[in-house]
Amino acid sequence: MNNNNIPDVNLNLNVRGLHQSATLYINEKSNELRKAGRQVYKLGLGQSPFPVPQPVVDELKVNAYQKDYLPVKGLPQLREAVADYYCKNQDICYSPGGVLIGPGSKELMFLLQYVYYGDLIIPTPSWVSYAPQAQIIGRHVRWIPTLRQNKWRLTAEELEAHCYDDPHRPRIVILNYPSNPVGVTYSTEELRSIASVARDHKIILLSDEIYGELNHKGKHVSIAKFYNEGTIISSGISKWCGAGGWRLGTFIFPDSLQWLLNSMAVMASETFTSTSAPIQYAAVRAFKRGEYIENYLWRSRWILNKLGNKIAKKLNENEIYCPSPDGAFYLFADFYKYKRKLRNKEIRNSVQLCDRLLQETGVAILPGKEFGMPSEELTARIAYVDFDGVKALSAAEMLNSKNQVNDEFLEYYCGNILKAIDLINDWIID
Numbered sequence: 001m002n003n004n005n006i007p008d009v010n011l012n013l014n015v016r017g018l019h020q021s022a023t024l025y026i027n028e029k030s031n032e033l034r035k036a037g038r039q040v041y042k043l044g045l046g047q048s049p050f051p052v053p054q055p056v057v058d059e060l061k062v063n064a065y066q067k068d069y070l071p072v073k074g075l076p077q078l079r080e081a082v083a084d085y086y087c088k089n090q091d092i093c094y095s096p097g098g099v100l101i102g103p104g105s106k107e108l109m110f111l112l113q114y115v116y117y118g119d120l121i122i123p124t125p126s127w128v129s130y131a132p133q134a135q136i137i138g139r140h141v142r143w144i145p146t147l148r149q150n151k152w153r154l155t156a157e158e159l160e161a162h163c164y165d166d167p168h169r170p171r172i173v174i175l176n177y178p179s180n181p182v183g184v185t186y187s188t189e190e191l192r193s194i195a196s197v198a199r200d201h202k203i204i205l206l207s208d209e210i211y212g213e214l215n216h217k218g219k220h221v222s223i224a225k226f227y228n229e230g231t232i233i234s235s236g237i238s239k240w241c242g243a244g245g246w247r248l249g250t251f252i253f254p255d256s257l258q259w260l261l262n263s264m265a266v267m268a269s270e271t272f273t274s275t276s277a278p279i280q281y282a283a284v285r286a287f288k289r290g291e292y293i294e295n296y297l298w299r300s301r302w303i304l305n306k307l308g309n310k311i312a313k314k315l316n317e318n319e320i321y322c323p324s325p326d327g328a329f330y331l332f333a334d335f336y337k338y339k340r341k342l343r344n345k346e347i348r349n350s351v352q353l354c355d356r357l358l359q360e361t362g363v364a365i366l367p368g369k370e371f372g373m374p375s376e377e378l379t380a381r382i383a384y385v386d387f388d389g390v391k392a393l394s395a396a397e398m399l400n401s402k403n404q405v406n407d408e409f410l411e412y413y414c415g416n417i418l419k420a421i422d423l424i425n426d427w428i429i430d
C-alpha cells in the first residue's frame with residue numbers, strides 16, 4: 001500500500017521486483033555520496049568522458065528554434081546521413097528508408113522486442129538492460145554463458161548448440177561488440193561463423209554496435225556484411241560522439257526486415273511520437289563526419305586504448321584476471337583467484353564485492369551479476385571514464401601519434417582512474 005492508500009497489488013507482474021537499471025542507479029548513488037562529501041571514483045556508469053565535438057554543438061545551437069514534430073521514423077536528412085555513413089564507412093549500403101531514429105537505441109531495442117514475437121537470446125556477460133526489457137514485455141530470455149578463456153565472447157558453436165534442439169524457433173539474438181562489459185571484439189572470421197549459424201536458423205540478429213567507432217584501432221567490421229538479410233545494426237551518438245544525454249539512437253534495417261521497422265514506427269507513433277527535433281538536426285552534422293570529427297575520434301581512441309591497456313596490465317599483474325580491451329571503455333575483471341581471501345571478509349558474491357569495495361575505498365564499479373553472470377562468480381565491470389575528457393582530448397590534439405599517449409600523459413590526465421585501480425589492488429591484497 002502506498003501513502004495515498006491506493007493498493008499497489010495491481011502493479012504489472014512483469015515490472016514487480018525490478019529495480020532501477022544498475023548503470024543509472026550507481027551513477028545517482030555515486031553523485032549522492034560525492035555531494036555528502038565522500039571521495040568517490042565513478043567507474044560505474046558507462047558515460048563517454050569526452051565532450052560532444054564542437055561542430056555538432058554549434059549545429060545544435062543553430063537549430064534550437066526547431067520546434068515542429070518531425071516524421072515518426074526520423075528527420076529525412078538524418079536518415080540519409082546515417083545511411084550514407086554506413087555506406088561510406090562500413091561498406092553497408094542500405095536505403096535511407098531502412099533507417100529508424102529513436103530517443104536512444106535503448107528505446108528502439110524495447111520496441112523491437114515488443115513487436116517481434118520470439119525468445120531473446122543473450123550471451124553472458126551482457127549489458128544490464130537487455131534482459132529486463134524482455135521481462136517487462138513478457139518474452140522468454142535465454143542466456144548463453146560464454147567462457148572466460150574465450151574472453152567471454154560468443155562462439156558460433158555455442159550459438160549452434162543453443163539452436164540445435166528447436167532450429168526454427170523465432171529468436172532475437174543480441175550480439176554486442178566492442179562489448180559492454182568486456183571491451184573485446186570479434187575477428188572477421190569469427191563474425192562470418194556466427195553469421196552462418198544465424199542464417200541457418202533464420203535468426204533476427206540485433207547487432208549492438210554502439211561502441212563500433214570506439215574500436216581502438218578504428219577497424220570495426222559489422223556482422224551485417226555477412227548476414228545482411230537478418231541483421232539490424234543498432235547504434236547512436238551516445239558513445240563515440242559523447243552525447244549520451246542527448247538521447248538519440250539509430251537502427252538500420254535491410255529491405256528484407258522493412259516490415260519490422262514499419263511495425264516499430266507504429267509503436268513509436270503511439271508512444272514517443274518522434275525524437276527531439278533540434279537533436280536530430282545536430283546529429284546530421286555528427287554523421288556527416290569530416291576532418292574535425294575524425295581527429296576527435298582518433299584522439300579519443302588513443303587515450304582509451306592506452307588507458308584501458310594500462311589498467312588491464314595493472315590488474316593482471318595483481319592476479320585479477322581481465323582481458324585487454326579492443327574497444328569501448330570497459331574492462332571486465334574476475335577476482336576468482338581471491339575467492340578464499342574474500343570469503344574470509346564475508347564476501348561471497350559479486351554484489352557484496354562491489355558494495356564493500358565502494359564502502360571501504362570509494363571505488364564504484366558494477367557487479368557481474370547485473371550483466372547476467374552467476375552471482376557467486378566474483379566478477380565486476382570497470383568503466384574507465386572518470387577523468388576530464390575535455391582536458392585530455394585537448395592535450396592529445398597536440399600529439400602526432402598514439403605512442404605519445406605515454407605513462408606520464410595518463411598519470412597527468414587520467415590520474416584519478418589509476419588511483420582507483422591502485423585502491424582496488426591494495427584492497428584486494430590487504
Ligand code: GLU
Pocket residue numbers: 021023024044045046047106127128129180
Ligand atoms: N550504456 C551505459 C552503461 O552500460 C549507460 C547507459 C544506460 O545503461 O542506459 O553504463
